[in-house]
Amino acid sequence: MRIGFVKMHGLGNDFVVLDGRSEALPEITTTLAAALANRHTGIGCDQLVVLDGSDVADFRMRFFNADGSESGACGNASRAVGLLHGRPARIETLGGILTTEPSEAGISVDMGVPRFDWDAIPLGFAMDTLTMPVGWEDLVGPTAVNVGNPHVIFFTPDTDAVDLARIGPIIEHDPLFPQRINVNVATITSRSAIRLRVWERGSGITLACGTGACATAVGAMRRGLVDRRVEVTLPGGVLVIEWGTDGRITMTGPATEAFRGSFELSDYLA
CATH class of the missing domain: 3.10.310.10 (Diaminopimelate Epimerase; Chain A, domain 1)
Incomplete structure (x- = not known):
């Protein structure tokens, strides 16, 4: 066949x-x-x-x-x-x-409404997902978002300084995440710009991750770090993420x- x-x-x-x-x-x-x-x-x-x-x-x-x-x-x-x-x-x-x-x-994609409840991520037990009281080495206090699949986001002064190839799989397979997790490390560069690298669950480091860009942007918006429209720069290029007043995420890129x-x-x- x-x-x-x-x-x-x-x-x-x-x-x-x-x-x-x-x-x-x-x-x-x-x-x-x-x-x-x-x-x-x-x-x-x-x-x-x-x-x-x-x-x-x-x-x-x-x-x-x-x-x-x-x-x-x-x-x-x-x-x-x-x-x-x-x-x-x-x-x-x-x-x-x-x-x-x-x-x-x-192409613009309506990615739907993000979920923030601990059991919607899901996590292994109840906790605040805006600033999670957990950490792995220097990566501490992340936020978690489900945008169709689960993401944890760490905001760091320099995303490129993180040894993501080493720490990514450790976090992905931590028992805190019963369905495993996508790991994002992000640096805020302005009210409208974020730099991002992603360890994708089941795939490893990729040049870009659309759901990771959405989750990271929304996580930064929830914390008041950026405006409701941002450019997310990944190793492979730039995505534009908007979180509308209706709660829905729109992602645009090539x-x-x-x-x-x-x-x-x-x-x-x-």
Whole structure:
């Protein structure tokens, strides 16, 4: 069985998109997703994205991390799929319904309403999520936000000075986070600008993370550190995040199609 794919990226955060709307797809198992994502023996990507039909939206979108685990949301992938779709769309995800719309600045995505309750993150036990009374080495007092998937954000004087490759997996797998966690380290540079690096749950350090930018911006806004519209600069580029008075987050940024191809399914089955 030969299956077509589209390789895309949003600010360097890259995806393999399988479109089940136009052809039948096999069951996407953890093993298959991880095999396709492998950069040495597979196609290679940060996330595998699978599209299929929906009874409640224009179509459904599923996200699989590089380790094969399924995620509820991915902002950069949502922009990429919005570009692929080519027109406004309502998309069903595990994190809820989101909408995408082409804009002059790329693709805008309505990421929905963030959640802050400790059990919505989720955390292992009750605590204040605005300034959490916890820390790991020099990273202390973070804030937590769920924007379809869980994020913890540390505000630091210099995000580049943090050894994220070492501390990221320690925090991701801490028992405080029963579903693991995405780890963000951010530096506020002005009332309208943030620099950010992200350790993504199940994928590691990536060039950009759309949900991380949303979570970090909202966390900074809750603390009064920035205004309600900010530019978030990641290693791969800039995203614009707005948190409206209606409580909904809008993320705007570019997306790019890199190439198309196909693979033989039997090559990736254990």
